[in-house]
Amino acid sequence: MNPQEIRQSVLEALSDVAPEADPATIRTDLSLRDQLDIDSMDSLNFLIAVHEQLQVDIPEADWARLQTIDELVEYLGPRTGG
């Protein structure tokens, strides 16, 4: 998948978890956890949504070090057969 599509999927998964956030205002280069109010349950639901949308299972250790949407998209790129 191309980065644009991956970003779109990621934003969709985030919207499910944090519906009050306006996707247009989320900075892709800043820490997600700083911008949105997401707890460990939200994180898990987000990872599950990413798994459903993109068929990529992100291990806990990797998720802990991915801070921004840009980093996520870069991480997911090679793993989605794009």
Place this chain on the structure above:
Amino acid sequence: MADFVMPSLGADMSAGTLAAWLKQPGDAVKRGDIVAVVHTDKADVEVEVFTSGVIERMLVEPGTEVPVGTPLAVILEEGAATPSAPVAPTPAAAPPAAAPPVAAPSVPGPGVPAEHRLLISPSARQLAHELGLEVDALTGSGPGGRIQRRDVEAAAAEREVAPQEAAAPAPPAPPVAAPPVAAAPAAPLTPAAERSAAMRRAIAASMSRSKREIPHFYLAQTIDLSRALAWLGQENLRRPVTERLLHGALLIKAVALALREVPELNATWEGDEVVRRDDVNVGVAIALRGGGLVAPALHHTDELTLEELMHSFRDLVSRARAGSLRSSEMSEPTITVTSLGERGVESVFGVIFPPQVAIVGFGTLVERPWITEGQILPCPVVNASLSADHRVTDGHRASAFLAAVDRLLQEPEEL
């Protein structure tokens, strides 16, 4: 005959609004079926019926607020089935009438007389409820006089122009009075803001009462979670993402099992005595997005496997945030667990939710220096606290509870 009454869905609920009927006159129901949605200050809750039988007629129209205990519908019971007591201490349903009911249960009841049949679209009905409008008072511009959203919107706009009236009179006992609608001439609150304000008021009343009536005392324990987290890390590596466990699930399970050892904390205070409860239903405090708090129960928490607990927990959180909890989840926790997630402080000393007698708090997971076999090493720990009702228990038993939680978390594979 039995009455289906407005249930009490929380210790401080004195009245509720019937938001919608999910059944019709003539429908057969069995105990446990969900028959209505009730709107409370905290949430829209699906309400179950406790008798099996056939609904003879509805007594209250959707959109009406009535005190707890008010009959909402009449149910013709099958055989000699008696209604079981609702969980809150409200008066039992009226005793069955001596003479058999006139209408035979097999024939669908006449229900609402034909001339009262209201034509209104589902969405308009929902909107009317949100805006606090009586559907009976609306006129419809749709086919056959059907009420549509725009008719509801028009009526709401008209109401803003008319002088404001005070809301329903304050109920007798608990302090949750329904204050008059804000009289400011500026733009009225959106439905969502109104709900949020109402929830705040309800929480305020409940917490004040708790502090007034319950003599709280507090204990805390710092628990070494290194074994639990190591085990969890291994477990999650081999699990697909949909089956991953959060460390919170381990904490909740440990609390539930510890309650078996100190059962006096798994009880409720009813009037002037403590009633021990057989089932361990741990209430989990869930922060709602945009503010507000609900604490619905995970039923039989001590009997759930970690997978089941995790599934139920996730399900509860989504439904709590979507506003679709069930009445039994709201009124049956036997103890509550509150936790402050990743960005909270190290310890939390909660306020007990009456009629429960204790609340367990977990702070944030932190790394601290810890002494293991004479050496100072970094260790992941969590601070566990217990706020308990001193009428019901003392420091000695309460500390046994925290010691049990600690001990259980040192053997995570047994949870």
Place this chain on the structure above:
Amino acid sequence: MSTIKLTYREAVRAALRHALATDPRVFLMGEDVGGYGGAFAVSLGLLDEFGPERVRNAPLSESGFVGAGIGASLGGMRPIVEVMTINFSLLALDQVVNNAATLRYMSGGQLSVPLVVRMATGGGRQMAAQHEHSLEAWYAHIPGIKALAPATVEDARGMLLAALQEQDPVFIFEHALLYPLEGEIDDEPRAVDIAHAAVRREGSDVTVVTYGGSLGKCLAAAELLEQEHGLAAEVIDLRTLRPLDTDTVLASLAKTHRVVIVDEGWKTGGLAGEISAQIMEQGFDLLDWPVQRVCGVEVPMPYAKHLEEAALPSAERVVAAVREMAF
């Protein structure tokens, strides 16, 4: 990132070329797909490029060559079977329903049929009663398969590539009037998502749900509704008919509270009825008006041009249906 302009037909061809070039298990089989280049010219040039083993003409027996496709996929190949039109696919329905769709189940998971079948569908070409059917609903009815309806140039290319990644049968319905449709897309062929519908035009007054050849008519209707009646229609392209992405429809309905479903197939027992039932079940409280349907008129397709037009959904019929919803 560079783009190219191509037609829907060329987009399908590009997907075929890419698949044939990158996966030796893939081959194309159908009536006249070889030297003739395909009844709709989709496979023009492919025989020369890939040879007769990869681009195979089939005899005039849909049951036979769809069955052969099933056999080939059981044997580890990735056949793309082209059935000239959905009208002739009726002759292969037994193979589809009783073999392709059920072998995985009947074998307890031991067998899988990764078969892709493409067929042209729909009316509006004056091919009359036996050659203009829209029977996608019959395929969407069958458990065990996926049914896709690409309505854009990008989906025409990307859905075929996505279908080739599936382990179970996928049926792709290409509305015949879409073949000359032009579009500009990325020059790199890649698979697209086949699990979600797409909002093709945003609006807040009414939701118009459709698929395949009717998308263009719905977009035209939306334009008319805005220009002449001040109504903003949100147009949703279903893209996948089985499984249906009802969530996207419900999200739209939450904004608009009114929905019209536009489906070229006949109304009775059709796909619009299924979508309507799902909307009623899952979005009851969102509805301010009963779900409306604009479908093919319930007659065998006429031959005469003016009668054929009257029997199909049109932008005018969609506008009329929306206006009837009493705004």
